[in-house]
Amino acid sequence: MVKADVQLDAKGLSCPMPIVKTKKAMSNLVDGQILEIQSTDKGSKADLPAWSESVGHQYIGVTEEDGVLFHYIRKCSNDTVVEKTYEPTISIEQIEERAKNGGLILDVREEAEYAFGHINGAKSIPMGDLDEHLDELDKDQEIYVVCRTGKRSDLAAQKLAKAGFTKVYNVLPGMTNWQGDLTKTI
């Protein structure tokens, strides 16, 4: 199962109700949380991504099991522009090669985002869980911190620096610009 913060049961409902309910449920989420929408309406496959795009939320993906569609949407509100302050940075084109030479790609997006597509070999620790998992990381290894747009990875890189990691790079711009293959775990 893909991890979500809140589940919405919209099974048996037909258009427009899945979207009406999703809109309402999203308004109760905080930024960055993930909503799982369970729907049996095939139209939701086209409409939920289109709706998400129109309001600026991140549509992560959909799986299907026994005729039920499971959609995942991450709440985004773009009203706060966060300055990316961490140095050094590295471009996403470079990290695959660097990782082959011993570096670690650390993916700090949510588990659901990681599950729907990540760079092969990347390690998943969501930003919010980073503090509890620091012991899994090696201070002597180069670490390339990646998220979707470079915002969460900036914060994660700062955290790592504070914890005494010195070989940390923030990957810019992030997975939105990744052109290579994606590995899925769904």
Added chain:
Amino acid sequence: MTIEKWPASKIARKVIENQKLFILDVRNHDAFEDWKIEGHQFEYLNIPYFELLDGIEEILPKIPTDQDVLVVCAKEGSSKMVAEMLSDAGRDVAYLEGGMKSWSMHLEPIKVGDLTDGGEIYQFVRLGKGCLSYMVISGDEAAVIDAVRFKDVFLEFAKEKNVTIKHVFDTHLHADHISGGRQIAAATGASYYLSPKDAEEAVFDYTALEDGLTVQVGTSKIEVGALYSPGHTIGSTSFVIDNKYLLTGDILFIDSIGRPDLAGLAEDWVGDLRETLYRRYRELAEDLIVLPAHFMIIDELNEDGTVAKRLGDLFAENHGLNIKDEAEFRSVVTENLPPQPNAYQQIRQVNMGKITPDQDEQTEMEIGPNRCAVR
């Protein structure tokens, strides 16, 4: 203000009678771009319903008050919601009963003309999908050609006309829509004819449709004659009816010609298509009225809603019949083809009897525009 629920048949009349209509299509942009209700005098506004959840005030100025307004969505629910919002804002509106799903399924029977001794030929126009089916009536008998999957429409029409369906033909194994031929034959005891060349993988019994086969409908001996005319598929067969009409299937349309690639064999069949269009059809009488199995654009409809044109006129006007150079013809029909119809491979499987999806799945497969031609 008032809200009305309009059935697809009402919109079909508006298309055929060239009336004005303002359509507010609330499906998402991709769906609208791909496929919409086409009318000569229709105007459109496409705003997805999910952008209107907070209110319709912003779009009110764009909605006219001096003509009919129809809200359309995929199945009905969203258009009804938006229609109610418009009504609350003081507008008179209608929404499409059953949405684009029902539009895709609607058939409009139109008489094409009279045949010898009181016979008649009808064209069933499926406006939402561009499919054309036919019924030839003579005495107390009927023949059906290229029936779409809504068999009851044909059975009821035959009942109304007091005729028994004796023969059911498909001009070829269709790839863009599900044939109703077999079901009609099963329900009436009629023979179902299909070209063995198209039916190699078919898992049902049928009567072989061979070049030169003729059947007679009714006592007045109206003849339906088969003419082997490959190119869209290897088994494509045309029919000459009462020496007056030429049913071309998906080989020749009013404003375009058939595409040879839907069974994945464009290169192999392009020679057959050339032979059919530039030799076999040339040998026919130019006064035959061409009745194709599809239309692609609304401009192909005549004033009475039929899709029909004299063969001689098509020789003069149809671009696909006027490409002198064979190499150029080859490139026109094999390169830069439009996208293939939705689920066309699955549809072929259904028409071969290999899979039997339920009604909802069949509807899903047939969603979207028809794309059987090259222009």
